[in-house]
Amino acid sequence: MKKISILIFALVAILGVQSAKAWGGFGHGAITYITEQHLTPTAKAECRRYLNHTLPWHASWMDHWRAVPPYQKLDKLHSFTATADGDVNWDSGKGKAVNLVKKTIKKLENDKYKSLPDSVVRYNLLVLIHALPDIHCPVHVSFSKKEFPQYKYTIRKNGKKLKMHKFWDASPGFTREGWTYEKYAAEVDNLKRGAVKKIVKKGNIDYWTRDIVKQAHRIYDITTPNIDVAKMSDKKKKEVTDLADEQVLKAAYRLAYVLNGIFK
Amino acid sequence: MKKILLFSAFVLSVLTANAWAISSEEAAVILATRNICPKAQKFVKKYLGKTFDDDIRYIYSKEARQIVPHNREIHYLHLDKNLQPMNVGKNDAYVAIEKAMEVVRAYKSHSKIVVTRALRTVICLMVDIHHIANIRIENIPHSQRDFSYKYHSTEVGKKKDKLEEANWSKLGKNCGGYPRGFSGEWRAYDMTIYLGDRFAEYSKGTLKDWAADNGAIAARYLAIYKPNAVVSCLDHKYTDPVTYDLMVKASCRLAALLNGIFK
Amino acid sequence: MKRFAIIFCAFVSVLGVQSAKAWHNFAHGSIAYMAEQHLSPEAKSKCNYYLRHTLSHYASWMDAWRLERFEVVNKSHASMSMPDGINLDFKSGDPAGGVMGHLVNALAELGDGKYKNLPDSVVRQRLINMAHYVPDMYCPSHVLFPESVHPSQKAHKLYEKGKKLGYHRFWDHCLGREGRVKWEYEELAAAVDKVSKKRVAEIQSGSLEDWGRDIIRLAQRSIEIVPMGTDVAYMPEEQVAAVRELVYEAAVLGAYRLAYVLNTIFADKNIPVYNDKK
C-alpha cells in the first residue's frame, strides 16, 4: 500500500551546503552524531520518528531555512551578547539564542510534546538541535564594543585576511581534513562518567551559559590579532582544536541530556 | 432570440472578475472587525456602517481624490535600502496611514464625515501595503513598476514544454491564489481557522516594523522575480501560502491599529 | 426555464481554454463548501485542526499539484475502470484501480479511529486528497467503460457551434457557472442543496459497492442524455434540463458522501466496502 509521505507544513529532507555559518557543516554534524551515541533507545527512536532522518542529517537545518518566509524570525537567534561579569546580557535584546533554547525546551518537556501535533514537535526539534550547539560556539558569544574594544580584530591565513568568526566556526575540522563523524567521535569522545556529570550539572542552563562565556574569552588569547593561522606552531594548533573539542563535547552531552529528559 | 444570445455573450465577457478579486481584502476587513475590542466595534459600526465594498475601494474613488488630491503612488509603500519607510511626501501609503490615524485618534474633535474618510483610507492602504507587488524598494530598480516574467506551469496537462507568461502584480496580489468563488464571508471564516489563537503573535509591533517585515518578504521574492526572468514553477507555487499569510497579517494589524485608539 | 436555456448556451460558448481536469475549480470549491455545511461538529473541529483551512480551500489542490514529483501526488486520480463491466474496480489505488481504490485504502488506514496514531501531516494529506477525489467520482465523464458496454467512449465527440468539444470537458464545466458568471459558493449551494431528509439518509448509507453503482448509473445516463455528435450550443430545453438535473444530483451525491466519509472517520467508525457477502 503506497505510504503517502509529508509535504506542505512538514519539511522534506534538507541539504547541508558546506557553509561556514554557525559551527559549519562539520561542527554541527559532529556534535549531533556524538549526541546520538548517548541517547537512550526511546529518545533515539522518537527523534528519528519525528525527523525522518538521523540527527546529523538535519543538524544545520536552521542555517539553510533562516531566510525563507515563514522562518525569517530565526535569522537573528543564533548568538547572544555577554556582559562584563560573565552573564547573559538580557536587556540588550541580543540574548535571544539562549531564550530560544529555553522556550523550545519548555514547550517539549514533561511529556508536553505528546499533546502537540507532529509537525510542531518536528519544528521545535529542528530548532533545538541547532540552537543549543550554536550557543556553545565560542565566537557566537558577542561582547559589546564598549566593554571589550580589544576583541574586534581579524586574523590571517597564508597572508590573506580571515574573519575570526569564519575561522572559529570551522575549528573542529581544523587540521582534520577528510575525517568522518565516526573517526572524530572515536578520537575525541572519551569522557568518564564523572566528567560528564560535571559538564551537565543536571540541566542548569544558567550554569551552562556562564561556563560558555568563560570559554569564549579564551579564544582571544589563542588567536591573537593578525596571527597567521597556517603558520601556527603545532602546540598552538593543538590549543585551538582542544578548545573546539571541549566545546563540542559539552554541547553534545548537554543536548543528549535534554533530549533524554524530553523523550523519557 | 439571436439578439439575446449576443447580448448575454457580451455581458459574460465584459464583466471582469472584479467582484471576486477583492474577496480576500474584504475578508481581511471582516476578520479585523471581529478581532477588535467592543468599544472599537461600536466606533466602526458608527462611522462605517455594515458593507465594506466601498470602504476597500475608497482610495480609488473620485471622492477621495477631491478631498486629498493624490496620484496612484499613494497605494505604494516606498522603502529605502535597509527597509525603513522613505518619507516621499504625501503620495506614500505609510505617510497617508499615519496622517489618517491621527485624525481617527482625535475623532472627538473632527466631524463624522472627516473621520469616516480617514478610517476608510486607513483600511484601504493597510490592505494595500500587505501586497508584495505594492512595495517599492529603493535599491531594487525593477520593483518600481509592474513587469512580466516567465515560468513553467506543470499543472497544464500535457502541454509541450511551453513557458507561461505572467505579471508580477498578479502574483504579488493573489492572496493565496486558491479557486475563485470564495465570498468575503467564507474567506473570513477560512482565515479565522488559519489564524487560530495566533492573534497576539500576528498583531505585534508598530507600523514601522510591519513595513520592514513586508519589505523583507518582497525583497526576497524580487530577487527571483525580475523582468523576463525564467522562474521555476515550484518557487511560483510556494508564494501562495506566503501571500495568504500576509493577508491574514493585514487584518490582524488593522485590528491592532483600531484597538490602539481605545487603549 | 427559457431564461436558463439561453444563458446556458451563451455560457457554453464562452468556455475558456480549460485543461481537461476533473470538475473545474469552481465546482470543486462549491461541492466542498456544501459538504462543509453537513459536517458533524466533531469532524469540523478535527478538519480545522489538521488542515488549518476550510475544505473548499484545498478542494482543487490535487489538480494544481498532480504533476509534481513528490511522493504524495498520484497521477491518475480521476478515472475509474470497470473490468467486469458491472462493478467498479475496488482493488488498489494504483492507476489501474482508479479513484475508488484510493478511497478503499484511505478508509482502511483512517477508519475505526486508526487515524489517531498516524502522524498529523499524513492525515492532513489524506484529507486534502479526499476533499478532491470523493466529489470527483461523481463527475459523469470519469468512468472508463469497457468495450462491451460502451464501444466508442473515446470517440464520443460533441460539437459546439460546429467546433469540436471534448466529452470530458463538457461535463467538467456544466456545474457552477450557469447564469451569472460569478456565482459564489453560497449561491450555488442554495440552488443545488434542496434535498429531503429521507434522500439524505438514503445517500449517506450503504457500502462502497452501492456507491459504485450510483456512479455507473450517472455515467450511463450522461451518455444517453448527450449522445455522440450532439451540438451543445443548440440543445432543446428538455435536454438542457436533464443535463442540469443530472449535474445537480452528482454534486449532491459528492457533497453529502464527502461529509459522510469525514463524519464516520472522525466518529471512529468505518464504511463497509462490499455488501456483507454470504
Added chain:
Amino acid sequence: MLMAGEACAFRGFGHQTIAAIADNHLTENTKREVYSILKADNMVKHANWVTSQRSRAKRVSEWQYATLDANGKSTTTYENDGVVVIEKAAEVLRNRKNESDSLVFASLCTLIEIVGDIHCPGNIHIEGNEATKNFAFTRWNGRKVEEKNRLKSKWREMWHDYTKTHDVFTPQYYAEDLEIILLKKKAEYEKGTPRFWAENVGEDVVWCLKVIYPEAEVTNETVYRYEDINNRCMAKAGYRLAALLNNIFKQ
C-alpha cells in the same frame, strides 16, 4: 577511501552508499559467493572499480549513461549504454562456472557500480532533449539580494551536491539514514528489469526538468525539496542491486 570519481554523477561516495544499502539485503548464500569473488567482507570497498579503470579504457567512462528514446522508453542496443552493460554483466555472472576469474570479478564490480549510475537522474539522457545532457541554471541562497551572490550551478552538479554534503557520513551510516523511511518501500522498489529501472528514473528526470531547466532562476529551497527524489533513487538502486544479485546467485 574517497575515490576522485568526480566525473560520475553519484561520485565515489554515492556508489559506496548504494553498495552499503545492498549489503544489508543480500541473502546468506549470495553473501558467501559475492564476498568470495571480491575477496572482501563487504561490497563497499569495490564500489568504484569502474571509475578506477577509466584511465585504461576510454569507453568505460560511457557506461555510466543510460539513453532513452524520445518517449522515455529504453530501447537502445548500443553496447556502451549503461543498461546493456548491466545485462551483459548479469549474463556473465549467470554462467560464471565457465568464465575466467578476472572476467567474473570485473563484471561483478561493473554491476555494483553501473546499477547505481543509471539510478542517478544526472546520468539519464533522453533523445531530442538536449537539457538532459547538462545545462546551467542560477541558484540563489536566499540571503543577499545583489546579483553577484547568484550561484552558477549545473544540472549534473546539483545531483552531485546532494551526496557531497554528507561526505562526513560513513557509507554505512548514510545507508542507515536513508533506510529510516524508505525501508518500508523495499518490496515495491525491487520489481522490474534494468530497462524498466532506467525508464522509471527517466520519468523523474522529465518532471524535474519542468521545475529546473536551462536559465531557470531557482531558490535553494527548490533544490532542497528535490533531495527527496535523490534519496529515493539511491534507495531504489540499493534494493534493486540486492534483488539482482540475489537472483543471479540463487541455488
